Amino acid sequence: xxxxxxxxxxxxxxxxxxxxxxxxxxxxxxxxxxxxxxxxxxxxxxxxxxxxxxxxxxxxxxxxxxxxxxxxxxxxxxxxxxxxxxxxxxxxxxxxxxxxxxxxxxxxxxxxxxxxxxxxxxxxxxxxxxxxxxxxxxxxxxxxxxxxxxxxxxxxxxxxxxxxxxxxxxxxxxxxxxxxxxxxxxxxxxxxxxxxxxxxxxxxxxxxxxxxxxxxxxxxxxxxxxxxxxxxxxx
Ligand SMILES: O=C(CO)[C@H](O)[C@H](O)COP(=O)(O)O
Ligand SMILES: [Fe+2]
Numbered sequence: 001x002x003x004x005x006x007x008x009x010x011x012x013x014x015x016x017x018x019x020x021x022x023x024x025x026x027x028x029x030x031x032x033x034x035x036x037x038x039x040x041x042x043x044x045x046x047x048x049x050x051x052x053x054x055x056x057x058x059x060x061x062x063x064x065x066x067x068x069x070x071x072x073x074x075x076x077x078x079x080x081x082x083x084x085x086x087x088x089x090x091x092x093x094x095x096x097x098x099x100x101x102x103x104x105x106x107x108x109x110x111x112x113x114x115x116x117x118x119x120x121x122x123x124x125x126x127x128x129x130x131x132x133x134x135x136x137x138x139x140x141x142x143x144x145x146x147x148x149x150x151x152x153x154x155x156x157x158x159x160x161x162x163x164x165x166x167x168x169x170x171x172x173x174x175x176x177x178x179x180x181x182x183x184x185x186x187x188x189x190x191x192x193x194x195x196x197x198x199x200x201x202x203x204x205x206x207x208x209x210x211x212x213x214x215x216x217x218x219x220x221x222x223x224x225x226x227x228x229x230x231x232x233x234x235x
Contacts, residue, residue: 004188004218005031006211007065009176009198010056011047011145018052019059021202026060028207029215032087033062034176034196036145037080039070042094043143050076050083057084065194067115067176069142070094074101081108089113089136089174092124102131113174117142122156126163129171134194135160140177145198149178154186161190184217192218 008030013021022033035053040046057064066085070076073090074097080088088110095101098114105112113134114125118141125135137157140147157173164171174194175187184195195218201210 001031003193004191004215005194006201006214006218007032007034007174007194007196008201008207008211009034009036009145009196011036012198012202019056022056022059025201025207025211026062028201029211030062030201030207032065032194033060034198035064035066035085037066037068037070038143042071042091043069045143050079053080053083053085063087065089065113065174065196067136067196068094074104077101077104078108081105081110085110087111087113087134089115089134091115091117091142092128093117093120099128099131102128113172115142115176116156118150118153122159125160129163129167130169132171134172134174136174136176136196138177139175139179139183142177147178149180149183154190157187157190157192179214181213181217184214188218 008025036047038045038047063086064084065087066080067089071094073094088105090101092098092114102112111133113136114128114132115136115138116125117138137153139149139153160173172193175192176196179195179197180200197214201207
């Protein structure tokens with residue numbers, strides 16, 4: 001797949017028709033399906049678990065990118081992989097032994113990613129860069145869709161891109177939260193690989209049009225707003 005990728009977050013889909021919604025965003029040009037799993041403990045919201053992922057898996061052939069916002073994810077890694085997760089992303093804040101969980105994910109047969117909350121220094125994931133295939137930089141506090149992008153995370157993405165370049169090993173950078181046509185142009189300066197978008201894809205119902213506008217925002221502005229991140233109005 002040609003990067004950057006667009007990964008619709010089905011948190012903003014119609015949950016009463018989740019399978020059809022997954023099929024619809026695939027037809028509309030999505031690259032991945034982003035699935036938000038919340039436990040009411042690590043984040044103040046509850047969503048879905050392995051049985052629902054297993055049920056919607058058959059509606060799409062796209063990779064399922066499963067974002068676990070759950071405490072101690074090591075308890076459920078094998079269940080999520082069996083349910084159909086191609087990518088399994090755990091929060092660095094959610095497990096005491098996050099390095100071990102990353103190894104567990106790879107052993108279970110999925111690609112491991114690590115996510116970092118807006119309030120956590122990016123240095124927390126630096127020791128994991130040789131072991132993960134993706135870093136998910138949260139640009140809102142996890143738990144809900146429809147929140148505003150937090151501009152201070154841009155600096156973290158810049159640092160992360162530098163570290164990955166220095167290592168020479170491919171690690172994808174994914175950004176999640178408040179991603180839309182206004183925020184993507186700034187992010188594109190750091191070669192973000194995967195844009196997760198819930199509201200921006202599902203709002204208004206024109207999924208194909210929405211995805212195509214996000215793609216254009218990513219391609220059109222790449223490299224042209226360097227050093228303007230701090231002054232950019234991102235609301
Ligand atoms: O992980 C998430 C929330 O915790 C979601 O993926 C994210 O919020 C997407 O929604 P939106 O694009 O509306 O911000
Ligand atoms: Fe997410």
